[in-house]
Amino acid sequence: MAELITVREFARREQCDEKQVRRGIEKGLLVKDSAGLLDASQVGGPWRKTNRRGRDSAAAKAADTSKNVRTDVRTPDVRTSLTVEDGETIDEAAMRIALATAPFPRAEAERIKENFLALLKKLEFEQKEGSLVEMDVAVRVLFDASRAARDSWLNWPSRVGPLVAADLGLEADRVTEVLTGYVHQHIAQLGEPSADFTGQG
Incomplete structure (x- = not known):
């Protein structure tokens, strides 16, 4: 003869809440008799697995939704x-x-x-x-100073060439020409003015 137990006893044996058992009855997953008792043989049956699958599916959907929301933040x-x-x-x-x-x-x-x-x-x-000092001002000052130094170098041969020629007893034009060539070579080696104002150079 089948053992009949109450909803409370059924929930105790399943170690779950009575509400879960009642929901199982409402969904037709559990069968009770006319007196409202349950067959004890249903304990450990698949009815809870069905509920669990539903909860897991809902949880998975919620996780996907929250994941999508988080990607927008x-x-x-x-x-x-x-x-x-x-x-x-x-x-x-x-x-x-x-x-x-x-x-x-x-x-x-x-x-x-x-x-x-x-x-x-x-x-x-x-x-x-x-x-x-603003960067533009610093660059302009550097450029002006470099241009002044370059102009001074270019004027130097014509100023000292005749003096050197007189000391050596040579032709002034020839000495000035030679000095000018070396000065141009020196300026070319110096290149364009540049500086690192970041303090990292």
Whole structure:
């Protein structure tokens, strides 16, 4: 004779909640008699596996959905340099960092903002003090100084050539011509003026 047990006893033997057992009955996965009792032989049957497959499928769909949502959220690029790079203005650096690393938590965003404001104030102070010179100004000064030195070299043979010729008892034009050739060769070897203002050279 089959052993009949209550829903509570059935749930205890299955080590599950009574609600799960009742849902199994409602779905037709478990059969009860007219008195509301269950055949104990159904304990350990496939009814819970069916429910579990449904839950696993729902969980998998939820995981896929959350994964898709996460891919739409931008995460900070830790490789992005949080400093002003060579040839970059303060505003350009701020824009680059904001685009590459946003969104920041509010506290972190405030910290970065304050750091950039402090850096900007420091640069403005150094510029007004005279210890910081704009790149265009530095390049122009270097070019002007190099051009003045070049012109001085080119004028040197005609100025000292006759003096050297007189000391050596030679023809002035010939000495000046020889000196001019060597000066041109020297200037060609020097090349165009250039300098590394980054401090890394």
